[in-house]
Amino acid sequence: MDDRAVPASAAAEPPRASGLESDYTSAWQEWDESGDARLWDRVAGDGDVGRLPVRFPPETSRMPAHPVRMTTYTPLPIPETALQELRLADDSGRAMEPFAAGSVSDRVDSVGSPLRCCLRPIEEGERIALVSYAPLRRWAEERWVRPGAYDECGPVFIHAGACGGPDGGRAGYPFARPGALRTLRRYDADGHIVGGRFFEIPEDAEAGFDAAFAEAFARPEVALVHVRALEYGCFQFEVRRP
Numbered sequence: 001m002d003d004r005a006v007p008a009s010a011a012a013e014p015p016r017a018s019g020l021e022s023d024y025t026s027a028w029q030e031w032d033e034s035g036d037a038r039l040w041d042r043v044a045g046d047g048d049v050g051r052l053p054v055r056f057p058p059e060t061s062r063m064p065a066h067p068v069r070m071t072t073y074t075p076l077p078i079p080e081t082a083l084q085e086l087r088l089a090d091d092s093g094r095a096m097e098p099f100a101a102g103s104v105s106d107r108v109d110s111v112g113s114p115l116r117c118c119l120r121p122i123e124e125g126e127r128i129a130l131v132s133y134a135p136l137r138r139w140a141e142e143r144w145v146r147p148g149a150y151d152e153c154g155p156v157f158i159h160a161g162a163c164g165g166p167d168g169g170r171a172g173y174p175f176a177r178p179g180a181l182r183t184l185r186r187y188d189a190d191g192h193i194v195g196g197r198f199f200e201i202p203e204d205a206e207a208g209f210d211a212a213f214a215e216a217f218a219r220p221e222v223a224l225v226h227v228r229a230l231e232y233g234c235f236q237f238e239v240r241r242p
Contacts, residue, residue, distance in 0.1 A: 147191025
């Protein structure tokens with residue numbers, strides 16, 4: 001073994017692979033000729049990172065405190081085909097008389113009342129109409145059954161023109177104000193009433209409705225449930241057996 005001293009500078013210098021310098025030279029030349037080099041120089045020189053497509057995470061302050069809760073049963077609005085018919089003549093044969101909610105022609109103080117076409121409250125200025133609707137009729141016609149005397153009509157609010165239906169991002173059951181009183185009317189496959197129940201909407205409206213519908217469909221003869229306001233008996237929405 002050679003015990004001769006080696007200069008410190010030489011000992012600290014790492015060994016070079018053959019041709020490494022030429023490889024670096026080629027790499028830098030390729031970088032300089034690319035568009036990436038020009039973009040980097042522009043950004044690094046003045047700090048203008050705004051020119052780059054940067055995506056930021058959502059602000060936590062705008063995120064809901066609890067995850068959106070989906071309902072077990074699907075609340076159904078008035079079908080679009082039925083709405084088209086009602087806008088020509090309602091189920092009592094009357095022509096539609098549209099008006100602007102909250103205007104001088106609004107004689108029923110409609111703002112805040114439920115829209116059965118898109119399952120949300122009426123907003124001021126919307127073009128709406130109060131029509132007579134038979135919620136069981138078209139369901140029965142599709143199934144070739146005769147509900148007979150149970151084919152009743154009642155007043156409902158709808159948009160005077162096409163509205164696109166309920167907002168798909170809206171969670172929970174519609175018109176579910178805690179403390180409000182409802183009647184859940186049950187129908188069999190022939191469209192005949194087979195019972196119902198009084199229902200006061202609890203604080204946890206979704207859980208309350210879920211339990212009430214589960215109770216209804218636990219009876220095998222129940223095909224669908226109509227949710228109605230207790231005071232006036234007006235139809236609000238429909239739920240069918242899953």
